[in-house]
Amino acid sequence: MSEKESIGVVGAGWVGLVTAACFAELGRPVVVREIIAEKVDTLRRGEVPIHEPGLPELIEKNRERLTFTTEMGELLDAARLIFVCVQTPPTYSGDADLSAVQRAVEEIGDPEGKALVMKSTVPVGTGRIIHRDAPGLAYVSCPEFLREGTAVKDFMEPDRVVVGADPGDEWAADEVAAVYEPVGAPIVRTDLSSAEMIKLASNAYLATKISFINEIANVCDEVGADVTEVARGMGMDPRIGGSFLNAGLGFGGSCFPKDTQALKMLAGNIGYHFQLLSSVIEVNELQKRRVMSKLSKHLDSLVGKRVALLGLAFKPDTDDMREASSLVLAHRLEGEGATVVAFDPVATERARDLLPSVEMAGSALDALDGADAAVLVTEWPEFAELDWAEVAKRMGNPLLVDGRNFLDPDAVRAAGITYEAIGRPSLPDRSAVG
């Protein structure tokens, strides 16, 4: 593939846009085909429809290399490598909904000398089925490992790039590997199904780590240990590693809940009961409810109480509300008779439709005004900078549950606020030390 040859990207969602902008930054012309005409218009005007740090700048900088179109023909005329970046949301059964993938595949057809490169997360076996139906088109699995909020950096500095293809399609795998060459990461060359499984297994393993530390936190709560200390001590063992050991409300977002469920279903559909993953999912669902028991330690009833949620997005640096813990929490609190008021630095607009009965405040302090309790749901850095003396003054009853073990307990308590966290002693007896 020549340096100047165009790359095709199908789908201008979060993955597609990041992929397209980063390939353009690496010097490639990119044709992005998006089915929604308004989105194409928005992008042609230079506006970026999602919140992802660094992405608007990258798109602006590489405007000349980026073409946005609704026409698949325009993409097929220009590119030999066609990166498919469409959504694969869960169905009611928990299986992945592949209708957007199928639609893209049908529109691409079976052109000779081109390759479909699957970025979307699909069940293992999907590639071989698509390839069987379109044998002229080479097929490569190149799963994405981007995290929302740090996607541009993750693309440019990946830990690895996985490139999977079956015999006969090596030329296409070579070309995909060549396109990624400038990022300088190890390339994992493997077969199609193994590449698909690497993605699902990676997300399932990370989700397992989170549910594991959350269960340790719940036991810590009972025995008076501090899970943040436990995680610190565990993480220094390189066989364990320190990342993804933050206990809290559990995982959300568009990936872990969907992918753990999809892998569980994939196993189930072939008659294998993936017991560990079933528990990971169940622990995660129950974890969001831990906050309720923390509140009821201090409040007899939530009826008529005003509860402030600090943060709504499923994690910081994104406005993504998919499977956000705040959704479950707000409904539980309202179900117990509380009035819920919330603030998020960027997700408030998206959250409005999803939580119509929740009062959206213009700032964290406004949300805390007169509140009987507050719950930190998303660890936005600005929440760590709050003036706790002012918070204590504003709240009707100074009680704060830190759902992400994010705040400095001593600073919060020094302001006279009752501080509760997940798996950390509520009132550590420092005098017992030494």
Ligand code: UGA
């Ligand atoms: C995740 C993976 O990290 C990416 O590698 C993958 O590409 C992506 O899914 C995907 O499949 O597309 P993402 O969902 O953006 O990325 O977010 P993460 O940063 O992984 O966090 C996921 C959830 O786990 C968040 O709700 C976060 O709050 C929670 N989490 C994370 C914890 O509760 N504890 C931790 O220690 C880490």
